[in-house]
Amino acid sequence: MNTRRKFIKSAGLASAALGLGLPQMACSSTKADPLFKISLAEWSLNKQLFAGKMDHLDFPILTKKVGISAVEYVNQFFMDKAKDKAYLKEMKTRAEGEGVRSVLIMCDSEGMMGAATAEERAQTVENHKKWVEAAKFLGCHSIRVNAYSSVPWSTSKEDFDKSSDLASDGLHSLCEFADDFDINVLIENHGGFSSNGKWLAEMIKKADHPRAGTLPDFGNFRIANVNGKAVSYDSYRGVDELMPRAKGVSLKPKVWDDNGNESPLDYTKMMKLVLAHDFHEYVGIEHGEEGREWESIEAIRIELEKTRTQLE
Template structure:
């Protein structure tokens, strides 16, 4: 173990221990049992992972030390291990020993699900199959994919729906869902993505509404209303991504109304994991994760 990784893990453990010394007010909140469970998106630790301060195998243990019970992997942090049964077996053993639930795998870099050329769409589907297999092995319920495409609004809907249906047909054989996050481009348009869901019309397809990803065009600054977007995507949700960036002095997310967002989630009757995805830079990754967890727990007791 390198020095950076050892120091990172020690610091994380120390911070985790500090969170156990909660105030009476916070302890009182825990008395009300919430129907929601909290998971952690691995991207929340992307800086530490890219710096080799922790590894994908460390992720479940660090997650549990922070008092979080589910993990959401990002494929690029074990990109060459999708078919490595020994590695996946070790990862599965770690999560079992830690009492952590494997929730999903976020898949990037495997091609455009809605590629205009049929051969490329089929290639993308083939590229994702190994991640569906890995998710099934680990006991996850879903893989998250991107609905990238090219063409007009309507053309991209049809192309993305075609690629997703092919993926769902394979996912169905493994009992794995194929879910789409609002992740830039037209996928961040709630009307467009909900329309794609209707077109696919398969029990294995779904959405992963991300509270923060509603920028359609970064160059022009075009955005879709986040509250309307979450409302449109929640009927198809098989996961929820609680994105945070900046916190105010009260511990609330400074740029979005988290109470309103979780009320939309709650009104939809959602009962699954709510995944923390901290992307800010004003505080450390560990502190941002803990701050998001406290914010969610504060809201859960009001729902």
């Protein structure tokens, strides 16, 4: 139990004892803040959303019905609404009406953060600015962007370093803008160089800005496909490398090893690793089995809650 938790628990015990006029040691403990909180990533419902079977505006309402009180939006489902204040206000009203926290916006299709030229990187930064402003309006703490580079993935050190230099330059520029809005800019391991934990951790350091952070995704350590075989990075090691700058984590119920092998997530092992970095923020579920999306989401929530109880 960390110092903050000990203080909260001790304060709760003392207050209860004094209020009842009992010796402090005789009273039962009060529950501190949870070890970690649970959110839902909108991508979990991507098939329903793309098919028009679900309305983006209903996302917080439906999320609350499966016992989750925080959401992570995906810009693809309101791509033309970033500057539409009436639409954003409706999103905010629906979330707040359900007591649901808006955590972040996952941003795609806005250009390469690690594009080859300064002009292209500047355009990518410009494209993301509206999402920073939307995140601020909605009450989010971050946006998630991608660290894609014009340098094709390879195993050469030259490409490793060059792609990192380009992506960190673009990220730093966006963070400079986001700082004025009190918004963090997070990079998720999302294929290619970014799914190498060492590369991403080093790139974040190169960006050299307190707003630059990570969003480790347990299941996204698949780097590439070479001749039909997966090239991957060990998920547990990768998460450990990315946690020092993490502002959130994304849960998929699968992990990878260094040899292209996929296996089920060990919830206890992974969450012990996450908590070892004094992380007590949102664990975002990002998984939805087609045809039973909500059932599978709820099953993961229950498993996460069970793991949390065991670790408290």
